[in-house]
Amino acid sequence: MDRLRTFGIVAHIDAGKTTLTERILFDTGAQSWVGSVDDGTAAMDFMPAERTRGISIASAASRVAWGEHILQVVDTPGHVDFVAEVERCLRVIDGVVVVVDAVRGVESQTRAVWQQTVAAGLPKLVFVNKLDRPGADYKAVFREVGEELDCTAVELVVPLLDESGHFSGLGDALTGSVQWFEGQPEAELVPKLQADLRAAHERLVEVAADHDDEVMAAVVAGDAVAPERLRAALRHAFLMGGLVPVLAGAALYNRGVDWLLDAVVAFFPGVVDLPARGIWSVRGAGDGASPFCGLVFKVQHFEQVWNYVRVVRGRVVAGTEVVRGQRQQGGPAVVPELWSMRADRHDVVASAGPGEIVVIPGDLGWRTGDTVCDPATPVVLSFAKFPAPVLAVTFEPERAEQVGSVYAAVRDLAIDDPTLRVAREYDRIVVRGMGELHLEIVADMARSRAGVAFRVSKPWVDRRETLMRPATGSAEAHAMIAGVEQVARCELAVEPRPGGEPATLIVEAVGPMATVAAVGLRARLLTGSRVGALHGVQVRLVAVGGDTHAEALVEQAAAKALEDAISRSGLVELEPWVSFEVLAPAASSAAVLADLGSRGGEVGNLAAGRMGARLTGRAPLARMLGYVTRLRSITKGLGQVVIRPAGFAPSK
Numbered sequence: 001m002d003r004l005r006t007f008g009i010v011a012h013i014d015a016g017k018t019t020l021t022e023r024i025l026f027d028t029g030a031q032s033w034v035g036s037v038d039d040g041t042a043a044m045d046f047m048p049a050e051r052t053r054g055i056s057i058a059s060a061a062s063r064v065a066w067g068e069h070i071l072q073v074v075d076t077p078g079h080v081d082f083v084a085e086v087e088r089c090l091r092v093i094d095g096v097v098v099v100v101d102a103v104r105g106v107e108s109q110t111r112a113v114w115q116q117t118v119a120a121g122l123p124k125l126v127f128v129n130k131l132d133r134p135g136a137d138y139k140a141v142f143r144e145v146g147e148e149l150d151c152t153a154v155e156l157v158v159p160l161l162d163e164s165g166h167f168s169g170l171g172d173a174l175t176g177s178v179q180w181f182e183g184q185p186e187a188e189l190v191p192k193l194q195a196d197l198r199a200a201h202e203r204l205v206e207v208a209a210d211h212d213d214e215v216m217a218a219v220v221a222g223d224a225v226a227p228e229r230l231r232a233a234l235r236h237a238f239l240m241g242g243l244v245p246v247l248a249g250a251a252l253y254n255r256g257v258d259w260l261l262d263a264v265v266a267f268f269p270g271v272v273d274l275p276a277r278g279i280w281s282v283r284g285a286g287d288g289a290s291p292f293c294g295l296v297f298k299v300q301h302f303e304q305v306w307n308y309v310r311v312v313r314g315r316v317v318a319g320t321e322v323v324r325g326q327r328q329q330g331g332p333a334v335v336p337e338l339w340s341m342r343a344d345r346h347d348v349v350a351s352a353g354p355g356e357i358v359v360i361p362g363d364l365g366w367r368t369g370d371t372v373c374d375p376a377t378p379v380v381l382s383f384a385k386f387p388a389p390v391l392a393v394t395f396e397p398e399r400a401e402q403v404g405s406v407y408a409a410v411r412d413l414a415i416d417d418p419t420l421r422v423a424r425e426y427d428r429i430v431v432r433g434m435g436e437l438h439l440e441i442v443a444d445m446a447r448s449r450a451g452v453a454f455r456v457s458k459p460w461v462d463r464r465e466t467l468m469r470p471a472t473g474s475a476e477a478h479a480m481i482a483g484v485e486q487v488a489r490c491e492l493a494v495e496p497r498p499g500g501e502p503a504t505l506i507v508e509a510v511g512p513m514a515t516v517a518a519v520g521l522r523a524r525l526l527t528g529s530r531v532g533a534l535h536g537v538q539v540r541l542v543a544v545g546g547d548t549h550a551e552a553l554v555e556q557a558a559a560k561a562l563e564d565a566i567s568r569s570g571l572v573e574l575e576p577w578v579s580f581e582v583l584a585p586a587a588s589s590a591a592v593l594a595d596l597g598s599r600g601g602e603v604g605n606l607a608a609g610r611m612g613a614r615l616t617g618r619a620p621l622a623r624m625l626g627y628v629t630r631l632r633s634i635t636k637g638l639g640q641v642v643i644r645p646a647g648f649a650p651s652k
């Protein structure tokens, strides 16, 4: 168990995440070819939509051996529009390798994902990639990592440049060892390189001393600290989140990948080192002798269903029964087979223990986020809560008989993606997701799965309502029924609640007519008064009276009472907002700022960085639709933006 290292690789798009992953698969012997993203053979990017777009969407997990250790590499999505994908990956990995482009430096998505990893409490290694490229600047990128990502960055592996400034070797600041790619450099260069390496080593000792009294004492006494001792002190600080080791290389040319894997083994936690947090906070986590439980963190539909499970405690054994911790209906399922994944192949295994990631094949009715466990000891592991999708489109096939297959394809995708919802309304298919790119890619995948072409409507945002103050409402409804005037009365109270959850109803009134009124009110809360469902409100149904048994009349009185309360409380219309971070060349920053202003954007911060201006702020999602295209044209293709959901706020 302490020989297992489970990590993910994250990067801004094009920084080289897939290339690095492919290299790792090749170097560890899991795959006999090096897949190339440039010709579409990369094993980790095996979905067709990804290959054609050259970006990674779905995460797959691969298990490889490195020396005495087993590495589980979980491929994370390349785009932060895939909020759910990123979040769930972060829940099942124990460490993160952050790939940064040596020319472009820290980019917007790196920063966005970095913040998520900090929130998830994950330790990080930074790999400065593409050092072979002209314009690569390790020192500047190293400084940027420390400053912009607000962490204690330390150089662990430094690039060695030859007399003409070419990337021609690597130095290990911990041990002092060096590797040259093509022979030794000229003799006069050696003292300078040694001095660089010594400076990096001294910095490591200094940081270690800050975290470790023994190392501090040795430094004060002027004694040398053995590399193993130094590594242990640094690892301890690393696991506590105290430092971020930075490494260097060029994945495309297999430079520095071996030392990166050594650092993964040396620094990342094994199961025994994991803090009791998230899924690891369940009793007995990490203990192979406890009753089995594990987390279903991905359900992929190919020709077959693949359930990716990370074992948290106990052992899962092929041929035995497991149940879902959340919903025990559906009964136990027999684990048909267990697969250990190696890139695009798998090995059948008999069982798997704590920390291990396996695929359980077959349609077992499981969904992403489910806990599966020993039937005798059901538990529920804490897993990410996903935001509700806020952007909607319709998929409209040419012919009515095609609706079914398109709907089925999207429904399969939604099983794996908790931020995707689909509903069928006659010949329309309404699909809700997190953002434009998310929905675009869902459309691509649905087209290829269903083998049907369809139109996608313009997107629209879902709106909501909330109320300002506590208030009461009452109403009567009258009708002549069989010649007799009947009346229904209803009284209720509304009260704002923090958190913005869907409105809740408490029924204090009693009797069959109270039940009728409650059913009517629940439906009303879902449709809202004007633009959408009520949120952040508690409704109390206080009394239902009158002399009628006509349900419609009771429902009418309840609806009028709710409207009465709403008008006294004050209705606020809410719409989804997003936070944005825009990077733009300095020359176009004024135009970018003006454009954001015209969209109702509130720019909170404007800073000058290495790649130009950085603008962060918030704006209503509806007014940011199509922004990526617009930004490209304003900045002649050089601008970048990360847009992330930022909850609901009053419309502007």
Ligand code: GDP
Pocket (backbone or CB within 6 Å): 011, 012, 013, 014, 015, 016, 017, 018, 019, 020, 037, 038, 054, 055, 056, 078, 129, 130, 131, 132, 133, 249, 250, 251, 252, 253
């Ligand atoms: P991802 O979007 O982060 O998965 O990035 P990719 O792995 O798809 O790489 C993006 C581009 O950068 C591809 O054209 C790669 O061939 C190229 N690339 C990746 N690593 C290196 C490197 O070390 N040096 C150079 N020069 N190019 C690289």
Ligand code: MG
Pocket (backbone or CB within 6 Å): 017, 018, 019, 037, 045, 054, 055, 056, 078
């Ligand atoms: Mg990729």
